[in-house]
Amino acid sequence: MDSSVILDCRHVWKLYGAQAEALLAGGQTPDAAALAAANVIGAVRDVNVQIRQGEIFVIMGLSGSGKSTLVRCLSRLVEPTAGEIEFDGRDLLRATDEELIEIRRKKMGMVFQQFALMPHLTVLENVGFPLEIQGVDRTTRQARAHEVIELVGLRGREGYYPRELSGGQQQRVGIARSLIVEPDLWFLDEPFSALDPLIRREMQDEFIRLQDMLKKTIVFITHDFDEAIRLADRIAVMKDGMIEQIASPEELVQNPATEYVADFTRHVTRAKVIRAASRMEPATADHFAGEVPHDATIDAIADRVERAEAPFKVMKDGAVIGQISARAVIDVLVGRG
Known part of the structure; x- marks a missing residue:
């Protein structure tokens, strides 16, 4: 396995129905028609995913x-019907x-659409709760809770209860709580x-x-x-x-x-997705109007590039790797090419 992969999911299935496991016996891969005929719901079907470190x-x-x-299968909150899941070099499906x-x-940290904050606990107590479950002493967990509360922009609200916070602030508490375990x-x-x-x-x-x-x-x-x-x-x-x-x-x-x-x-909007490197040409101009990063979106550089009379250098790691012209930017903006 690639050393950069932290989570490797191979041929994972989650089927619901009385004949779910029988349909997958012997490594079979039933199609939608076979699932329907057996009155089985294919919630996850033969999924292969590799999650890389830091992405x-x-x-x-x-x-x-x-x-x-x-x-939920990847975190084993739901048991897969079949497949393999390896997390950080460990077989997650064999874990006790x-x-x-x-x-x-x-x-693992988890944040869901429902904030699931405990209404009787303050922001500080909600955020520190995972460390309390781990048995971390009060002084240590409160110090760590203060750190992540500041990290998510809620300093000064440590003593508030969830009902006293806006929806966005409640979500920040949920994010802080999931981050406290690093x-x-x-x-x-x-x-x-x-x-x-x-x-x-x-x-x-x-x-x-x-x-x-x-x-x-x-x-x-x-x-x-x-x-x-x-x-x-x-x-x-x-x-x-x-x-x-x-x-x-x-x-x-x-x-x-x-x-x-x-x-x-x-x-x-293609200009928000397409980056300078994919629309550049070889750097052949005698004069440049400026430079742009290779990974800048067209949307981010359009105003500068389309107004200029000369192309812009496209830069990566301090080196010129090409040039991008006003015409190339306009082509993306109007959907040409």
Whole structure:
């Protein structure tokens, strides 16, 4: 296995129905028709996923696509019907209940759409609760709780109760509580979907800020493609329990593997996804108007580049790797090419 892979999921199934295990006996891979004939629901069907250290891996799909069930299988909150899951070099499906409890307490963090804060505890007490369960002394856990509360921007609200907080602030408490154990792997299941659009955008910004600081390995579920392309290093698109494609946001938009993925991405603003490096040409100009990072989106550089009379250098690791012109930027903005 690639040493950068922290979670390796191979041929994972989650079927619901009386004949679920029989359908998979002998390594069979039943199709949708076979499942329907047996009156079995294929919530997750033959999924293969490798999550790399330090990446934000987004799983997305419409309601009922299987994305939440898959994440619950990956954390063994739901028992897979078949397959293999290796976490940090350990066979997760062979872990005992005691080992799973220890893994979830110290290795995995989870944040769900429902904040699940305890109403009778203050912000400080809610955030410190996972360490209290671990038996950490009061002084140590409160000191650590203060640190993560400040990290998520809630300093000064340590003594508040959940009812005294806005929805966005409650979600920050949930995020702080999951971070206090310093997890190696962080699961977030549509954590911002219950928030109004303005607060949701603010929480996405906060999430990006936290990731820039903490460099966590994150599995993030959403049904919102705009949210996915803002956050993801790679995206898995699911349909009917199966993964249609795994790729970077840019690759999904430019080279969809199936008609379903093409439909899913059809209305995405391409300039927010396509990056300078994929639209550059060899650096042959005698004069340049400036320089842009290779991974800058067209949306981010459009104003500067399209107004300039000369192309811009495209830079990576301090070196010029190409040039990008106003024409290339305009082609993306108007959908040409």
